[in-house]
Amino acid sequence: MHFKPKNWAGLVTSLIILLVAGGLLIAFVRNNAVTATVSNLNLRRGPGLTYAVTTKVAKNSRLTIIGEKDNWYHVRDSQNHFGWVASWLVDHPGKLTHATTLSEATIVLDPGHGGSDSGALSIDQKHDEKTYTLELAQRVARLLRAKGAHVIMTRNSDTTVSLAHRPELANTHQADAFISFHFDSSPTDNLASGTTTYYYHRKTSYALAQAVNQEMNDLPLTNRGIRYGNFEVIRDNRQPALLLEMGYINTKKDFNDIRNAHYQETVANNVVQGLSRYFTTQH
Numbered sequence: 001m002h003f004k005p006k007n008w009a010g011l012v013t014s015l016i017i018l019l020v021a022g023g024l025l026i027a028f029v030r031n032n033a034v035t036a037t038v039s040n041l042n043l044r045r046g047p048g049l050t051y052a053v054t055t056k057v058a059k060n061s062r063l064t065i066i067g068e069k070d071n072w073y074h075v076r077d078s079q080n081h082f083g084w085v086a087s088w089l090v091d092h093p094g095k096l097t098h099a100t101t102l103s104e105a106t107i108v109l110d111p112g113h114g115g116s117d118s119g120a121l122s123i124d125q126k127h128d129e130k131t132y133t134l135e136l137a138q139r140v141a142r143l144l145r146a147k148g149a150h151v152i153m154t155r156n157s158d159t160t161v162s163l164a165h166r167p168e169l170a171n172t173h174q175a176d177a178f179i180s181f182h183f184d185s186s187p188t189d190n191l192a193s194g195t196t197t198y199y200y201h202r203k204t205s206y207a208l209a210q211a212v213n214q215e216m217n218d219l220p221l222t223n224r225g226i227r228y229g230n231f232e233v234i235r236d237n238r239q240p241a242l243l244l245e246m247g248y249i250n251t252k253k254d255f256n257d258i259r260n261a262h263y264q265e266t267v268a269n270n271v272v273q274g275l276s277r278y279f280t281t282q283h
C-alpha cells in the first residue's frame, strides 16, 4: 500500500482539519462551564434577583452554561439542577467568599452632572457640584463591588452625559436599583442645610427610599426625610430609583462636610447598608 505525494498532502490536510475541529470543540465545551468560586450562591427560577431561589450551589462545583439573559447564566449543575445564576458571581475574580442578596444585584450609580454641566457652585465659588457627586458615587461603587454587586456607572470621569441616557442605562440593564447623587443649592447662600431622599414612582421606589433614608440619621447634617421629586433621571426610570441630595453646597457648614473624605465615606457606607437591607427584605 502506498500513497502518491498528492494523497499524502490530502491526508495531512484532513488530519489538520480534524485536530482543529476537535480543539475547537474542547474549547467550546470548556468555555461553557464555569465554577462557583463563592459560597452561598443561589440558582434562581429566572434571570434576576426578583425570581425565586430554587437551590444553592455548592462551592467549587462546575456549572454548564446553557443560556444567557440580562447578564445572568442559565445553567445546569452536576446534580442536574437547572436555574439562573448571576454571571459576575461565577469564576469570581475578587476577594468575595460568600454571596449575599446584595451580591446578586445590578445597581446603576449616577454621579449628577459632569463635563459641560458643572451643577451648582460651592459657597466659596471655587468648586463644582459635579466633582463631589463623582467622588461620592465612586466610593459607593467601591464598597458595593467589594460585596460582589454588579455596578454600572453612568459616568466614571468628568464627562457630559445626557439626562435621558442615565435612566435608560438602568432600564436596559434591568437594574435592581438606580441611585443618582447630587448636592443641593438654595437661592441665597447659607439659607438651608441637610440631606433629602427623593423618589418619583411610589410603587417601584418608595420601599428603596425608606431603606436608604433610614440609614441617614447618623450624619452631621440633618435628615430632611423622604420627598417626592419630579426629576427626569428618576421619572423616566422603570427600576427602583432614588435621587439623593447629600447637603447644600452653597451653605458653609454643609460644604465643609461635602468635601470631607470621612463624610463621603460615611454616606457611602450608609447607602450600601440601605441597599443591603432593601434587597434582603424584598427578595
Ligand SMILES: [Zn+2]
Pocket (backbone or CB within 6 Å): 112, 113, 119, 120, 129, 181, 182, 183
Ligand atoms: Zn445636582
